[in-house]
Amino acid sequence: MPEGIKDKVAIIGMGCTKFGENFKQSAEDLMIEAFKEAIADAGIEKKDIQAAWQSNQFTEISIGHSALPLSSTLHLPFLPVTRVENLCASGSEALRAASYAIASGAVDIALALGVEKVKDLGYPGLPRENEDIVARGTIGRVIFPSWMNPNPGMFAMMAVKYFDRYGLSIEEGKRLLAKISVKSHHNGSLNPKAHLRREITEEDVMKAPFIAWPLGLFDCCGVSDGASAAILCRADMAKSFRPDPIYVKALSVAAESGEDLLYNAYDYTHVETTVRAAAKAYMEAGIKNPREEISLMEVHDCFSITELAIYEDLGISPRGKARDDIESGFFELNGKIPCQPDGGLKCFGHPIGASGLRMMYEVYKQLQGKAEARQIKNPRIGLTHNLGGQPPHAVCAINIVGN
Amino acid sequence: MPEGIKDKVAIIGMGCTKFGENFKQSAEDLMIEAFKEAIADAGIEKKDIQAAWQSNQFTEISIGHSALPLSSTLHLPFLPVTRVENLCASGSEALRAASYAIASGAVDIALALGVEKVKDLGYPGLPRENEDIVARGTIGRVIFPSWMNPNPGMFAMMAVKYFDRYGLSIEEGKRLLAKISVKSHHNGSLNPKAHLRREITEEDVMKAPFIAWPLGLFDCCGVSDGASAAILCRADMAKSFRPDPIYVKALSVAAESGEDLLYNAYDYTHVETTVRAAAKAYMEAGIKNPREEISLMEVHDCFSITELAIYEDLGISPRGKARDDIESGFFELNGKIPCQPDGGLKCFGHPIGASGLRMMYEVYKQLQGKAEARQIKNPRIGLTHNLGGQPPHAVCAINIVGN
Numbered sequence: 001m002p003e004g005i006k007d008k009v010a011i012i013g014m015g016c017t018k019f020g021e022n023f024k025q026s027a028e029d030l031m032i033e034a035f036k037e038a039i040a041d042a043g044i045e046k047k048d049i050q051a052a053w054q055s056n057q058f059t060e061i062s063i064g065h066s067a068l069p070l071s072s073t074l075h076l077p078f079l080p081v082t083r084v085e086n087l088c089a090s091g092s093e094a095l096r097a098a099s100y101a102i103a104s105g106a107v108d109i110a111l112a113l114g115v116e117k118v119k120d121l122g123y124p125g126l127p128r129e130n131e132d133i134v135a136r137g138t139i140g141r142v143i144f145p146s147w148m149n150p151n152p153g154m155f156a157m158m159a160v161k162y163f164d165r166y167g168l169s170i171e172e173g174k175r176l177l178a179k180i181s182v183k184s185h186h187n188g189s190l191n192p193k194a195h196l197r198r199e200i201t202e203e204d205v206m207k208a209p210f211i212a213w214p215l216g217l218f219d220c221c222g223v224s225d226g227a228s229a230a231i232l233c234r235a236d237m238a239k240s241f242r243p244d245p246i247y248v249k250a251l252s253v254a255a256e257s258g259e260d261l262l263y264n265a266y267d268y269t270h271v272e273t274t275v276r277a278a279a280k281a282y283m284e285a286g287i288k289n290p291r292e293e294i295s296l297m298e299v300h301d302c303f304s305i306t307e308l309a310i311y312e313d314l315g316i317s318p319r320g321k322a323r324d325d326i327e328s329g330f331f332e333l334n335g336k337i338p339c340q341p342d343g344g345l346k347c348f349g350h351p352i353g354a355s356g357l358r359m360m361y362e363v364y365k366q367l368q369g370k371a372e373a374r375q376i377k378n379p380r381i382g383l384t385h386n387l388g389g390q391p392p393h394a395v396c397a398i399n400i401v402g403n
Numbered sequence: 404m405p406e407g408i409k410d411k412v413a414i415i416g417m418g419c420t421k422f423g424e425n426f427k428q429s430a431e432d433l434m435i436e437a438f439k440e441a442i443a444d445a446g447i448e449k450k451d452i453q454a455a456w457q458s459n460q461f462t463e464i465s466i467g468h469s470a471l472p473l474s475s476t477l478h479l480p481f482l483p484v485t486r487v488e489n490l491c492a493s494g495s496e497a498l499r500a501a502s503y504a505i506a507s508g509a510v511d512i513a514l515a516l517g518v519e520k521v522k523d524l525g526y527p528g529l530p531r532e533n534e535d536i537v538a539r540g541t542i543g544r545v546i547f548p549s550w551m552n553p554n555p556g557m558f559a560m561m562a563v564k565y566f567d568r569y570g571l572s573i574e575e576g577k578r579l580l581a582k583i584s585v586k587s588h589h590n591g592s593l594n595p596k597a598h599l600r601r602e603i604t605e606e607d608v609m610k611a612p613f614i615a616w617p618l619g620l621f622d623c624c625g626v627s628d629g630a631s632a633a634i635l636c637r638a639d640m641a642k643s644f645r646p647d648p649i650y651v652k653a654l655s656v657a658a659e660s661g662e663d664l665l666y667n668a669y670d671y672t673h674v675e676t677t678v679r680a681a682a683k684a685y686m687e688a689g690i691k692n693p694r695e696e697i698s699l700m701e702v703h704d705c706f707s708i709t710e711l712a713i714y715e716d717l718g719i720s721p722r723g724k725a726r727d728d729i730e731s732g733f734f735e736l737n738g739k740i741p742c743q744p745d746g747g748l749k750c751f752g753h754p755i756g757a758s759g760l761r762m763m764y765e766v767y768k769q770l771q772g773k774a775e776a777r778q779i780k781n782p783r784i785g786l787t788h789n790l791g792g793q794p795p796h797a798v799c800a801i802n803i804v805g806n
């Protein structure tokens with residue numbers, strides 16, 4: 001049994017750009033903006049950083065291979081910089097890599113920075129002449145053709161299955177999911193860094209055009225550009241930088257290519273990698289009852305149904321009972337465990353390499369009591385949940401931090 | 404000053420495929436072959452592995468994004484798997500990531516696996532219709548057009564500058580470089596896993612067609628498919644698995660985007676990232692005199708001139724004096740510090756994500772006295788040097804291990 005990394009590493013500074021249609025900012029501009037905020041927040045100088053990890057997924061469309069874009073953009077000559085990528089969970093991986101390096105003794109102060117620009121160029125999945133595939137699978141097989149972005153469809157199937165299993169009509173199910181989006185839009189409306197900053201109503205959600213039935217426009221997160229950064233250090237050094245550092249309690253990843261699930265009659269109403277990653281994270285952090293111990297969560301709400309399934313997969317709501325918690329306001333800003341206090345992917349969009357760190361930015365600010373109009377009362381333990389892939393074929397990264 | 408990771412992590416098993424034109428093996432076949440050898444060598448079972456890192460550069464042509472290809476291919480359901488990428492140094496990054504995770508306390512036993520298939524599909528740099536760029540730079544600028552593979556040309560400039568600076572005629576310089584390739588081909592001829600397994604003569608090198616003047620065919624490494632894997636664990640557990648584990652002494656990376664060098668009149672006769680990474684690696688490993696303390700090296704000989712510059716950049720040969728060491732046989736199999744005992748990139752080719760781990764495979768076997776026809780007498784300390792990019796724009800990873 002490994003000893004784990006609980007309380008060995010602290011976050012002492014974070015930065016995050018406004019997410020959105022940042023056509024006037026290059027990826028470099030975004031990186032610099034997030035980085036400058038992070039080092040100012042940490043009260044360190046650039047030369048104090050001993051190593052860095054950069055997360056971005058789509059080399060094909062954005063800043064290319066390696067971590068040299070970070071090296072040149074932030075002007076960090078001869079620093080060790082390394083790129084990590086794990087689909088939509090890449091941002092959490094940058095934080096995990098930097099944390100392990102610090103806890104290992106290799107470095108004392110490290111940078112994790114995630115960035116992606118997708119608004120200008122689109123995901124590589126969009127149809128292009130002479131380029132009819134998006135992803136090459138293992139053994140060279142095509143995973144999906146470019147005319148099919150699988151994500152809305154995959155999660156739409158999850159919604160239908162969930163409604164069916166727990167006896168919700170499509171109308172009831174859609175109305176339940178609508179409450180999730182309404183809640184996140186309310187939170188996002190309070191956040192100057194969010195892409196979408198307006199309240200919506202249940203009726204807006206119900207009447208919106210379908211993207212993948214039964215999911216409509218307001219059940220889906222958007223696409224945006226953005227960057228987010230964290231400065232981490234050895235826990236025993238942290239108070240020399242600031243009085244209110246945030247400590248890493250657990251870093252957990254679980255990945256599954258889908259074969260085990262498919263061969264074992266996967267039920268399509270949950271994401272098993274979330275269940276596995278959560279179990280490991282709670283053990284590492286010493287959390288016995290997450291429903292009582294967690295103060296707030298930022299989860300991977302790429303679709304409203306995803307957020308609902310996560311409530312259950314994280315063991316917050318009992319299986320099949322997320323409905324009760326949604327209806328009672330359990331996850332709202334003034335509820336027991338606010339979920340997506342910053343507005344979530346729903347209001348931030350999803351510049352892939354940045355999202356995991358954007359989630360941590362909100363948790364960090366909340367734990368420090370600096371979340372302004374969105375501030376939660378006396379939070380102690382925050383959780384981020386970052387998902388890559390689709391329900392049966394996914395990478396899930398869960399990080400738990402506390403003050 | 405960080406405490407470093409010296410002697411915290413051990414390598415207890417390694418595997419490596421034959422490198423070459425492996426048209427009959429998919430990337431998955433290669434991964435499985437390297438993995439099976441590694442776990443058999445470590446004497447562990449698959450279930451003992453607690454986390455894995457996968458290195459591969461070209462998602463565009465080979466196994467795609469994320470580390471799910473490793474998860475599915477090796478059938479490691481719900482294991483944490485993460486992809487790392489740092490150009491041609493990616494393989495060393497997988498080893499570094501796994502080592503940090505172990506030294507941090509997060510996991511006790513981890514897998515690092517690198518793979519790349521390039522023979523079938525070529526580098527993404529080859530011209531394709533409607534695809535006239537290879538790499539998008541930062542700020543969206545094109546780094547180089549697809550009809551120009553910059554590497555032979557960039558390193559050819561280095562050869563010309565080196566010859567000029569140290570008073571070698573082109574003929575003399577070419578003959579000096581030829582000795583490096585002749586040496587590596589001799590070693591490769593003894594290695595059943597090498598791609599190119601034949602001796603060559605200085606005259607073969609001198610008469611070969613030019614690739615980028617003054618570099619000819621035998622000054623350049625080839626292109627091949629391959630995979631390599633390592634099983635690592637906590638150093639204090641290592642002897643419960645095998646009597647002869649190899650211990651990690653230093654893991655060092657330096658990266659430079661070129662701007663500092665270019666603006667400061669870079670001399671083009673050395674690679675500054677190697678110099679910086681080496682200095683850090685020696686400090687971490689406690690090596691004061693590398694020329695006396697290192698037993699063998701596997702370095703990034705993408706071109707013969709690269710290997711020559713590395714001799715000096717690593718501080719083995721004095722600046723400008725590599726010639727003396729080459730001519731005295733210092734780096735030959737029976738010399739003071741054998742370099743490329745396995746044949747190097749020269750004879751293995753360079754399936755990008757795999758190369759750093761392939762280098763470590765040879766060092767590991769040599770330190771255990773299991774390198775058969777290539778065995779060196781009583782080696783104690785081995786060094787791998789893995790370079791990505793071009794002379795002024797590079798990532799350098801140096802790992803030092805010992806028994």
